[in-house]
Amino acid sequence: MSTTTSAAPQTRSGDGKITYTPVDGRLLDVEDLHVEFHTEDGVAKAINGVSFHLDQGESLAILGESGSGKSVTAQAIMGILDMPPAKIPEGAIKYCGLDLLTMPDDQRRWVRGAEIAMIFQDALSSLNPVFPVGWQIAEMFRQHRGMNKSDSLAQAVRLMERVSIPAAKDRVKAYPHQFSGGMRQRIMIAMAIALDPAVLIADEPTTALDVTVQAQIMALLQELQQERQMGLILITHDLGVVADVADRIAVMYAGRLVETANVYDLYAKPAHPYTRGLLESIPRLDQKGQTLAAIGGLPPNLLRIPPGCAFNPRCRMAQDICRTDRPELREVAPGRKSACHFAEEVLDA
């Protein structure tokens, strides 16, 4: 194990499991993460050097189109990528100072679900159709805490009540298909927060839901996050969802971060043409009558990411340098970074 071990105070409890304690409130450090997918057609570079961090009680939104690598990032943190075809050739994912990528498998398994938990987009397919929902929530307590059947079921009822499922006691034996979409997502959430994880990753938690239900689920997530001081990573393509919940936003494009900023700064003044494009494509009440500006074209094929800035073929501001030199993510204003050769111009525009 690396030197970071000594820097973070870990204690081993009686049963040999490690108790993880964040140093200076720092939960997660993702450092220069690379993920590739080895397919028949070639190597798809899904993530190409992504670094960010997450503190206790903080919410970070990772924003991007499909194929930008945001979900892959989440899955890499959880350790649920299928390897192969996925491969992590470089990088580190440190949880409380310990690198999850070099951790022995059985140790990492206890991190999953207990320390870092995840909510998926489609609750119907993510819950096992043949087991009652209560049983599936209770499984967390039985497997991680060695709790017996009746105690763990009582815990499941308590959690279902916490996420506001009506008549939780009666419904604990019901199956996933017997719930509405919103209720199913609440069950996913109950399962994820069961063991009081320090980090909660929500991968497009509301995409499959009706707009009114979306708001309720987001409100629930925010409430739980504040109540438990969790670090929340919200993966989404929907800028509207982000505004209320996130403290910081990281924008991803073609497997790289192109901009990071706190939420107010980003909405007020984006520092990357891609972010600006995203913001301009949201309909706004105060600008009624104007044509919405969509970003032309499609995200690049990850098998052949264009040289220079990956966004250059779609960028209105692209110059010659954008087609040859890749811009690094650099600080362009206090507390905010952008990976654009012309970030200052974008910011001043």
Next chain:
Amino acid sequence: MSESAVLVEGAEAQAAGGDVGDARSLGADAWRSLRKSPFFWVSAVLILIFLLMAIWPSLFTSTDPTKAVLKEARSRPSDAAWFGRDIQGYDIYARVIYGARASILVGVLTTVFTVLLGGAIGTLAAYAGGWVDSLVSRITDIFFAIPLLLGAILFMAALSGTMTGYFGVIFKVVMALTLLGWPSLARLMRSSVLQVLPNDYVQAARALGASPWRIIRSHIIPNAMGPMIVVSTINLGAYIAAEATLSFLGIGLTPPVISWGVSINDAIVGLRTTPHMLLFPSLFLSITVLAFIMLGDAIRDAFDPKSR
């Protein structure tokens, strides 16, 4: 869309290996992946050879399969008789070649009849719905409740003594297997038609006032028959095996008709001393069955990439 975006899309399409978008139909897509499957080519070539064998046996051998050389009976494979000779002194190679016709005829005809009968009944039940569906489904259940082999044995026994010629017996076997084979295809077709019916293109055709026959012919059948084609390709092999089993039990084809089942039945008694008599007809039979199963598997994989 900007010019650069078009360029990106073009590059993507090339990377994906060809034309992208709605222009490519499911069938063309399946054919593209079928072409790449070695199993498809191996089975297709084998089936082609067996079909040729059935239609034109003299292409493969000039030996008369009914010419008995008694003094060489049971002889092992040699230069003169590649696969050896059987108990009557017949040339096994020639008999195996001529035996293909019975198996291929039974397999192909039964498959054609079960597809026509099962497909029509299944489509009718699903399209008509209501009491027609209930009635047809119960009738299907009645035939479905009789196991294939058992029912075929009863059927052959009931018609024993009639139609004793070569084609007569083959026709009886085909009828027996069709009578008991159609219900599974009818059930399959009914469920695929039920899946196709709610689709927008069917509803649109209805709203436009197309006749039921036209809707069925040009919208429902082309979209619902995929699973039935796959299953009946695999079944074709099973029907060939069933024919051989009936011959083995002595109620299918019987000597002097030349068929793999008859040859196998003759050879089983002498398994201990003359295994070559069993080997060659069994081998040909198995390879034929295998070829159709492989073809069915390959077609299914091509239409449903998930199953790989």
Next chain:
Amino acid sequence: MGKYIVRRLLQMIPVIIGTTFLIFYMVFAMPGDPTAGKCGERPCSAAYIQKYRAEHNLDDPLPIQYGKYVAKLAQGDLGTNQYGVKVKDDLQKRYLVTGKLALMAIAVEVVVGILAGILAGIRKGKFVDNLVLVSTLFVISIPVFVIGALAQYFIGVRTGLFPVTVSSKATFYELTMPALVLGSLSIAYVARLTRTNLVENLRADYVRTAIAKGLSRRRAVGLHALRNSMIPVITFVGFDFGALLGGAIVTERIFNIQGVGGYIFRGIQMRDGVAVVGAVTALVIIYLFVNLLVDILYGVLDPRISHE
């Protein structure tokens, strides 16, 4: 659930009537004089023939004959066979043997088939997977009677591990090899079905959730994915029961087993209609009840299927 079972039982009545009529029709359409050969070498006396024909209602039209038969059947009377033995008594003994054989075949099918399927599924694309895929394809393509003859010769005669034929006692040990032969085709199908379903379910979102919950891979695969993969497999085993009973005719003939299959076959050869109809009717009714059981079990295994 209770309502569902009652409805299914009611639906079964017309199916049983239809199926038994079909069987009745086929059996009594068998050509030849049913009283021929009943009186040894001599032709039967006119008085005997008249008595026999009256007893079996042979002078009535077929539907009436059938009606009278069903009326007796409903009282549990299956009639007497050519030798004057009650068919019911015969069948009781015979079904014990065939039942034992079929259950052993199912046990082998379930244990070996599922294990092989799981091994192949979790090592998809590896050596074990290819071994299972190729060997099952072999088993599927070789007719059961060839497999039976080969097993009898190589395992029975050559090594002497198992007896070559089965005595009238039909012990567990004697039935082991016949059960393996009878179940061989189904083992192959179960293995392939298990593999396909497991491979598909391993990619399912809920397995990813199970891993994300911090469960061991063993639990995520062995409980979450496998539980879902077993649903179609168990359904298949249930529906395959009918094919197994039909296949028993072949297996019982090869190993000389005194079971129902042999009884039906001998009945057909001897033109003993009463015996054949009784045996086949019992078989079909058993099969229909097994199917009902499977449907009910299906609803229990898969909570998404509603029987309301």
